Amino acid sequence: MKGGIAMHGRGLAALLLAGVLSGLLANSGAAQVRYRLQMAGVLSYEQNLPVFAALAQGFYEQEGVEVTRLVFGSGGAMRTAVMAKEFDFGYFAFVHVPLARLGGSPWKAVLALHDREIFSLVVRNELKGQVKRVEDLRGRTVGFSLPGAGSWMAANVFLRKAGLDPERDVRFLPLGGDPGVIYSAIRTGRVDAFSSWEPTTTRVLLEGLAYAIVRAWSDRDHREWYGSDRSLSLMLVTREDVIQRDPDLVGRVVRATRKGLEYVRSTSPERLATELMDHPRTREYFTGLQRPFVVEMFRRIRGGFGTGCLSRRGFEAQMRLAVQYQVVRQPIPFEEFADTRWAGACP
Known part of the structure; x- marks a missing residue:
């Protein structure tokens, strides 16, 4: 009798354990990794x-x-x-x-x-009275990530649409894609403007280091510079x-x-x-x-x-x-x- 009870207890424990594991797997929603x-x-x-x-x-x-x-x-x-x-x-x-x-x-x-589109054009705050439009960047340093990247394409669009040649009318400076490097370049004045995305855009605006002359989040600016709402x-x-x-x-x-x-x-x-x-x-x-x-x-x-x-x-x-x-x-x-x-x- 005792042996029967012991065997029944082990079986019940096994069933309970199987049920718990089954429930955990079901709740996780995870499939087998393929x-x-x-x-x-x-x-x-x-x-x-x-x-x-x-x-x-x-x-x-x-x-x-x-x-x-x-x-x-x-x-x-x-x-x-x-x-x-x-x-x-x-x-x-x-x-x-x-x-x-x-x-x-x-x-x-x-x-x-x-x-x-995600790229805005931000300008360092010290130039607020001098650079109000994209064409005011003539002769200044405009940063982007690297040639062939989205930031580079957007910077080309901004400058050319404003009548500026990126190769002749500005100093066109690649900075790479590291947000820390980009932030430092804006803060120290290494660049006067940058074709920015997040987290750089919000960070320099909130800290008062820069202001935006093209705002990707604005419906009006999006239509003007990118030619569409979407x-x-x-x-x-x-x-x-x-x-x-x-x-x-x-x-x-x-x-x-x-x-x-x-x-x-x-x-x-x-x-x-x-x-x-x-x-x-x-x-x-x-x-x-x-x-x-x-x-x-x-x-x-x-x-x-x-x-x-x-x-x-x-x-x-x-x-x-x-x-x-x-x-x-x-x-x-x-x-x-x-x-x-x-x-x-x-x-």
Whole structure:
């Protein structure tokens, strides 16, 4: 009898343990890891925020994908790395896709990450009485990240649209993509103006180090300088060989990132800042930033987060600028630029 009772207790304990483990697995929502990958890009909160949200919420794990590392660098350097097949996925500004394709690497945009252009033109505060318009920058130093990057394209558009030749009428200075280096260059006067993105834009404005003469977040400025209300500015990209080799992987990465995009759109800046700054997978990307600053930055950029669909009109606006202002030597069609089977196409 005692032996029977003991055997029954061990069986019950095993059943209880199995039930607990089953419940934990069900609650986690995580699928078995089928893929491990790294992703490359520039540290730009406008394009990284959906990825950060997807990491913190476990959306990649739910799709059976483990993102082992996010690798950041300048846009040009990261484009070279993806072209060399060091990475299969990345998040990039518009200009990188036609530049890669024209350079022999068949990139495809598979998800829109931000539906507004992100680059503003900020000027150091000491010049407030002297530089009121872009054309007032003649003879001054204008900074950008690196040749071939989104910041470089935007700076070209600003200057050429104002009648200035970047090669002759200003000192056109590359600074790279490190936000600390860019901030220091503005603070010390190494540059008079910079084609900026986040976190630099909000930081120099809040600290009173600079003011903006082109404001990407303003509907009026966006129409004036970029020629449209919306723009296909930032995308999740991969290459055609990756799509052909493993379309299932591409679909999983797109779905997870799109869930992150939806989470960003539906979550208040205050809550999003708290979650991402505290989460072990994402807090390192906010090192040195204060919560009120992060909240303000999220408020400034949140209007550009859409549904993830790839806009033909947004593509045409960007392609027109890139060709008109000699950023790329020739246009490419939308069908070469994007693969819409996962995120869909929209007007």
